[in-house]
Amino acid sequence: MASHRIGALAERTGTNAATIRYYEGIGLLPRPDRQEGNQRRYGDDDVRRLTFIRRCRDFGFSIEQVRTLTSLVEDRSRSCLEARDLAHAHLVAVRTKLRELRALEKSIAQFVEVCDAECVGGPGPDCVILDDLSGKRPIASSCCGTA
Amino acid sequence: MASHRIGALAERTGTNAATIRYYEGIGLLPRPDRQEGNQRRYGDDDVRRLTFIRRCRDFGFSIEQVRTLTSLVEDRSRSCLEARDLAHAHLVAVRTKLRELRALEKSIAQFVEVCDAECVGGPGPDCVILDDLSGKRPIASSCCGTA
DNA sequence: CCTTGAACCTCAAGTTACTTCAACTTGTAT
């Protein structure tokens, strides 16, 4: 049985040690055994569990959602379909965000392009390209006229 | 000149009224005029500005980053090239976020797919798809065997 | 054996970006 101290667990899972203690505090991780000098000792199960938690968090699940998911992992009498539904709901949210982000990327890229094309002669106080970002006018038109 | 009260501005921009007051408090939005009874009145400029802020926030830019961007929009004496550079830096950030989000979408979708494919016969106590998330095994394989 | 420095401990407070609440005032519709 591999036994890790908090630093090793932290490194293995890419988690801050303080965050591990925090998770223990809120009951997301079980209280581990302690060695002689009161230091926490973790086993491979803990590595797996924390990896799972971190991955879910990275995926944007809230702590409460992760709690639900881990309880599903723990309690096999409950349906894996429940997990599927949770993941599916999350997928929908991710896809919405993705669509919006793509639109944003497009408009910023366009903005930068216009800048490159029209600001080369040097900027002026009447440059209007900043209006683009605030939606004052549609992107692309004249820019940087020196008064 | 269209003049909105806080509720109208909130609805138009998809922002909580409390958040609007909060933005005012931290100086992200200018203090608006007040009507007779001390209620805030906003114009179309405010609608645009808040729309811009919300858009940036939705895409993960911090309040401080948004502050920089809006100051560029506001202060015309500064170079539009500065705005270009900032926008370009933001574009890089957005693209990174996009990549991450796409990867996320892919893995959640895959997870849901595996669930759909393998859990249709009904879940069992030995369902192992949850192991996928904890990294016990690679995604995709048998699932939900009823003991 | 002793010391030194990294890693660990606890508990408290700080951070970001809001949201919620209480207690009150104003605006609007019947």
Add this chain to the structure above:
DNA sequence: ATACAAGTTGAAGTAACTTGAGGTTCAAGG
């Protein structure tokens, strides 16, 4: 006139951590 929705303020609460203070414990070198 009377509701009642929408607005006001200031303070406190929330999520999910992070940072800090002040004190142990552990592993290595002299």
